[in-house]
Amino acid sequence: MSPYEEVILDHWKNPRNKGRLADPDLVGMEVNPLCGDAVRLELKVKEGRVTDVRFAGEGCAISQAAASLLTELVLGRTLAELREMKDEELLSALGGVIPTRLRCALLPMQALRKALKTSA
Amino acid sequence: MSPYEEVILDHWKNPRNKGRLADPDLVGMEVNPLCGDAVRLELKVKEGRVTDVRFAGEGCAISQAAASLLTELVLGRTLAELREMKDEELLSALGGVIPTRLRCALLPMQALRKALKTSA
Amino acid sequence: MIDVAKIRADFPILGRLENGKPLIYLDSAATSQKPRQVIEAEARFYAERNANVRRGLYLLAHEATELYEAARKKIAAFLNAYPEEIVFTRGTTEALNLAAWALGETRVSAGDKILVTEMEHHANLLPWQEMARRKNAELLAIPINKEGELDLSAFHKALDRRTRVVALAHASNVLGTINPVQEIAEGAHKVGAVVVLDAAQSVPHMPIDVKELGADILAFSGHKMLGPTGIGVLWAKGDLLGDWPPFLTGGEMIREVWLDRATWADPPARFEAGTPPIAQAVGLAAAVEYLETIGMAAVQAHGQELTALALEGLLARPFVEIYGPRDPQKRGPLVAFNLRGLHPHDVATLLDQEGICIRAGHHCAQPLHRKLGIPASCRASFYLYNTSDEVEALLAALGRVWESMR
Amino acid sequence: MIDVAKIRADFPILGRLENGKPLIYLDSAATSQKPRQVIEAEARFYAERNANVRRGLYLLAHEATELYEAARKKIAAFLNAYPEEIVFTRGTTEALNLAAWALGETRVSAGDKILVTEMEHHANLLPWQEMARRKNAELLAIPINKEGELDLSAFHKALDRRTRVVALAHASNVLGTINPVQEIAEGAHKVGAVVVLDAAQSVPHMPIDVKELGADILAFSGHKMLGPTGIGVLWAKGDLLGDWPPFLTGGEMIREVWLDRATWADPPARFEAGTPPIAQAVGLAAAVEYLETIGMAAVQAHGQELTALALEGLLARPFVEIYGPRDPQKRGPLVAFNLRGLHPHDVATLLDQEGICIRAGHHCAQPLHRKLGIPASCRASFYLYNTSDEVEALLAALGRVWESMR
Numbered sequence A, B: 001m002s003p004y005e006e007v008i009l010d011h012w013k014n015p016r017n018k019g020r021l022a023d024p025d026l027v028g029m030e031v032n033p034l035c036g037d038a039v040r041l042e043l044k045v046k047e048g049r050v051t052d053v054r055f056a057g058e059g060c061a062i063s064q065a066a067a068s069l070l071t072e073l074v075l076g077r078t079l080a081e082l083r084e085m086k087d088e089e090l091l092s093a094l095g096g097v098i099p100t101r102l103r104c105a106l107l108p109m110q111a112l113r114k115a116l117k118t119s120a
Numbered sequence C, D: 001m002i003d004v005a006k007i008r009a010d011f012p013i014l015g016r017l018e019n020g021k022p023l024i025y026l027d028s029a030a031t032s033q034k035p036r037q038v039i040e041a042e043a044r045f046y047a048e049r050n051a052n053v054r055r056g057l058y059l060l061a062h063e064a065t066e067l068y069e070a071a072r073k074k075i076a077a078f079l080n081a082y083p084e085e086i087v088f089t090r091g092t093t094e095a096l097n098l099a100a101w102a103l104g105e106t107r108v109s110a111g112d113k114i115l116v117t118e119m120e121h122h123a124n125l126l127p128w129q130e131m132a133r134r135k136n137a138e139l140l141a142i143p144i145n146k147e148g149e150l151d152l153s154a155f156h157k158a159l160d161r162r163t164r165v166v167a168l169a170h171a172s173n174v175l176g177t178i179n180p181v182q183e184i185a186e187g188a189h190k191v192g193a194v195v196v197l198d199a200a201q202s203v204p205h206m207p208i209d210v211k212e213l214g215a216d217i218l219a220f221s222g223h224k225m226l227g228p229t230g231i232g233v234l235w236a237k238g239d240l241l242g243d244w245p246p247f248l249t250g251g252e253m254i255r256e257v258w259l260d261r262a263t264w265a266d267p268p269a270r271f272e273a274g275t276p277p278i279a280q281a282v283g284l285a286a287a288v289e290y291l292e293t294i295g296m297a298a299v300q301a302h303g304q305e306l307t308a309l310a311l312e313g314l315l316a317r318p319f320v321e322i323y324g325p326r327d328p329q330k331r332g333p334l335v336a337f338n339l340r341g342l343h344p345h346d347v348a349t350l351l352d353q354e355g356i357c358i359r360a361g362h363h364c365a366q367p368l369h370r371k372l373g374i375p376a377s378c379r380a381s382f383y384l385y386n387t388s389d390e391v392e393a394l395l396a397a398l399g400r401v402w403e404s405m406r
């Protein structure tokens, strides 16, 4: 019955890179006021490239799985690449997300964009 | 084409008892705030009976004709009788009034009731 | 007993599919569905009687005005009230804003007290916050107990001569709790306070007689009781409205206007500035007529039956937590719950895959959810067109949701 | 050129009789009639897509929300505005009350000046009176000249650095006069004043591009432009809305709520407390679509043609007195007039006997009528479904009215 692809259930139950960094270079936080879902993204950057990442947050399976998956997608990329990163990449990595829940799935992307804005 | 019976046109063009009394015993005044129509009724009373009457006012043919006709209806009656007087009497004396204009036709009746209230 | 199959045939939307499955609509507390009698009444108004009201002297406008005022009379009779006590608004929210504003202008001074409760919908909380701030009055929330009922001893303790207004939900949109209005009104009236009822979740679901109820002011929405969106009702007892200054100003609520000042028409016109929701009033009258034909006692009994079934089924499932009284007699026809460890959004999405529409979120009651210690909840709500099969389908589906997410 | 016969076939009410005669509806300035496309759009919403908006996570609620927001986008595009600048209200009156209140809160202090005009509808006068009183500001009305046009030199003289708001009708609902918004806005903006347009009589009848118009705020009603009752629009330029505190409070306009305080959502949600007129927004979008299909330039040209015909006919009758500019190019599609010595109510009643619906009264513009030195007037107003035959019928009937009352 699930519209939740395996990948979502997997990341929700076994979140990757969950927690906090001791000394992050970039931090972005986003909250959905309508439902209280929250995602915080912390990045360690060396020579313009993400060398470490963590997320923290609470909320529905989709937002938390998306955050976990996003940490995997950003690791190793340059900030320039991340600035170009499209919503679609995360959505298709999630195996697609139904329209009613796009907002949840994209909450981590907004946290990422906020984090990127904090860098020059 | 007229929904205005002869009696309305007649009273409108040739108003009866129009003017003011020198020393009225009872006075009633009513205004329709929606259209500005106004009727003022003045009565002279002797031994509980109307011995003289005048109306003043401005407005549409129906309200003014109704006021004129009402002065004829009240003359000679006792206050007790007037307190019992029904709207229908005036309306049928007017030859009937279409529903959209009942308010106009009954404005003088309201002025009359106000006048009666001023008497003990 | 009501004939649900016959009723369902009147609601065109119930023939619709949701995600490929027959629609099971369990969100009537957010908005109800509409029978064709209501849809057609509005359409017929536009097709046969449409004109602006109160102003026109031609027959068409006269007919439109008569229909609009007949709607007012119909709603007055439905509540056992007088037509002059009925003001048409956009909905409960506007009605409560109007009441809070006007009571602030006429009855509240600095240092006075306004009582609300911890279970209020934002619509019956924020307007009082604003009014209290404007008037330097004190806003106090009566707490709820573990069962999700009002703590009446706390209410009586909070009540004093400074209390000018007691504003509360007649039935909570989350806990379901029906509050004891008579007892509250008796207490409030003793100290000279006015009782304002948010009746958005009660008027659609039970017989209401304002002469017995004890409240002074009542607000509800058409769209939650089979009527159109865009219309609601403010009822205020006797000549309370007569003391109030207008909330919105404009056409049709005036007596005389000069460039620098104006005088006001009598209520209810004074509170209906501008062109009102005319076709919506006609639609609401058709909704009331529909409900009257079924009978409000029967509507209420049906709701309680479904709620009892739902409560029983939810309580039997150890992975479910429910909020509010366990006794269906103490409730309106809705149940809020959570599946342990699952976010309500996920539950709603998974149910929707089976065609079942419930609501998930804070239901415009954030302070209540904070009190319950949860960020959000699921809510299933029922109306006269829902069946016990639908409730069973919900219960069965919840088991599958739970399994699929373990 | 528009195909009036084809258009008329879309309006079911035009097949109705009025006092046994074919209906000649000349009161569209009060409220317009509705094409079946609009009636059906609303009915279809209820029958297929009805749910509350913004809150639900199920497909049905998602579809309802998309339709509601698509309506906002449609109206934004119609005005060449942005969707975030569009707030749905009940009508022009509520929109102007909201604007007057919010501008009072954010831009007006004691001693400041608000300019209106002598030709305002009560809806664009009383809210400013209230605001001026509340803020101890000065309210000044720009006079009109003999032709029924604004006295622009008086306007420029009245304008000074204390002037915070200039509020005026885009098109007068009595004189018909279309005011020179660009010139007024230029002057107002030089002194830092905000320009508020009551566009109730312009948006339905002419192409509007808010980027060219020069005003900062615009208000209009759905029911005067083929749409449902119960919905209107407030447009405010750029991020003007962002500075405003909410007018009504309740659900759906909040960010976070505690028992004693709350924070607000961004515009436009901040100004749409509670359940909005959802089906009405969908109906209004259908109305806009209908108007766009005909083309607003064509709608305007047709209105001017009928107005020219009416003006010419009325001016040719020595027993008629008309108000407002004689040049149809300077007018919206309506004409106010009187038959010498006859009360407008009698004229309206007699015309109605021939199936002709016009309005008689002060048209919610008492100060203007006082200025004109008359208690009331007759008004005939036209829209895309009216024909030149209908105008001729009016003119001929006026002759008979005159004869019958001599």
Ligand SMILES: Cc1ncc(COP(=O)(O)O)c(C=O)c1O
Pocket (backbone or CB within 6 Å): C251, C273, C274, C275, C276, D029, D030, D091, D092, D093, D094, D121, D123, D124, D169, D171, D172, D173, D198, D200, D201, D221, D232, D364
């Ligand atoms: C110029 C003008 N402004 C405001 C209004 C008020 O519009 P509504 O009654 O739809 O709020 C009207 C219509 O009556 C109008 O003609």
Ligand SMILES: Cc1ncc(COP(=O)(O)O)c(C=O)c1O
Pocket (backbone or CB within 6 Å): C029, C030, C091, C092, C093, C094, C121, C123, C124, C169, C171, C172, C173, C198, C200, C201, C221, C232, C364, D251, D273, D274, D275, D276
């Ligand atoms: C208890 C309660 N009060 C107020 C409201 C607000 O009603 P509306 O959105 O129709 O104004 C609702 C519905 O959402 C409600 O459930």
